[in-house]
Amino acid sequence: MPRLELVATLEGHQDRVWQASWHPSKTILATCSGDKTVRLWAPASHSNFTHWQCIDTLDGAHKRTIRSVAWSPTGNELATASFDATTGIWESDGQGRDWECVATLEGHENEIKSVAWSGSGSLLATCSRDKSVWIWEVEADNDFECLSVLQEHSQDVKMVAWHPQQEILASASYDDTIKIWKEDEDDWYCADTLEGHTSTVWALDFDATGDHIVSASDDQTLRIWKMYKPNNSEGVATPNGEAVWKTICTLSGYHERCIYSVSWSKVNGFIASASGDNAIRVFAKDESSQDPNAPTYTSIADVQDAHGVHDINGVAWFPTSAHGDWLASVGDDGLVRIWRLVLDD
């Protein structure tokens, strides 16, 4: 049986840890916390991955919890979203050292819940308890211009995530829906609303192709959504000439409490989820399921009490094949853990 093997436990945060985010290419992990800091972690040596150390602590820029941290696609910048209603932009000296907060983006009325860079690095999205999603254009000299303020969610927006290749944004909300946002001649608009979850949608992630989304909810289920473009061969109606997203699989009966985070590996296609029931689970698509419109997914590995008795708030797969089997998790215990997915021999 496949299993998750604990590689390392990283101690240092002084409060619950909310999110983990891997550098796009290096073995560096960024984590953010209620202690108002971001910590950067790296293995102590290039050959021994069981010993990790905190290589930098980014602090002083936020007055309240840092809820979300995201690397730019080059890995030269970090964005931090805080309950203090600002987004911080951090830049390093080029050696990956001496991070400095070079810009602060203001505008949201209250807590910012999530921040994400587009695949090209030219756009940044933020979302807030003020129910809005903001899209920012990244300009030269650490200048950011707000292109759009999207106000169609009726409640707190929990997370934003970009399509891996295209400038398509997805947002997940306390209003139980996911919305898909696209641009049409400088105007951003809601292209689809994904309904099905019966409580807060806390997290979502695209697969490597960007044709599928997995979402995680307080309703204790994960849903897998597929995009159907106009004139699709399946005959799914696309009334507005827009692609529509439909649930093709619901994973229920696995987690016993709210699912706070989900990560879809771009390397091997595995889905990892983290829950308030203290467990991490890994799901794989059944090889036997041939119908692309009704796939089945099976839980192939799990760790109960992965952070002891504490909620697990975030999971993130390593983004490249260099360490595609690595999974980072963060919890209410203030700890960061690195796991390795060990498949059958």
Place this chain on the structure above:
Amino acid sequence: MSQTLINANPTVYNLSKNSHRLETVDAFDDSVDDPIDAQEVFDLIRSISDPEHPLTLEQLNVTQHEHIVVDDVRNRVLVEFTPTIPHCSMATLIGLCIRVRLLRSLPERFKVDIRVRKGTHQSEVAVNKQLNDKERVAAALENSHLLEVVNQCLATASLRGREAVPSH
């Protein structure tokens, strides 16, 4: 002042004299397993003060022993409370006070769910959702004004059902 109160004339209930745990020899014996039960949770929250009256949640019948379910083995606590009136705008604050009290007092292993009793509040679904969203609870507790109000309500919590000694 009284015109601004949400519920100016709440019904006041007598403290139930018989609802105190009888101290047994086992309770003082550290070698005997002493699981958390509904009585313990009730004792923790019964003397929380109402945000707008100098009365406890027990005196206002907001919290009752029968509406607490504890599963010590599975580490679950469910507290249902009854707002004094169905449109009580203090319901979220009262629920937050109960949550904070249990957060501070119960062992970390417990997962706590807090809800208004079914049918006792017109915004039941919205209040329940907010009280059980830990991100919003965390954000609320970073608000120093709100935290101060919560702490005031919790100042009497340690009475655990005993009558307050009147101050002068």
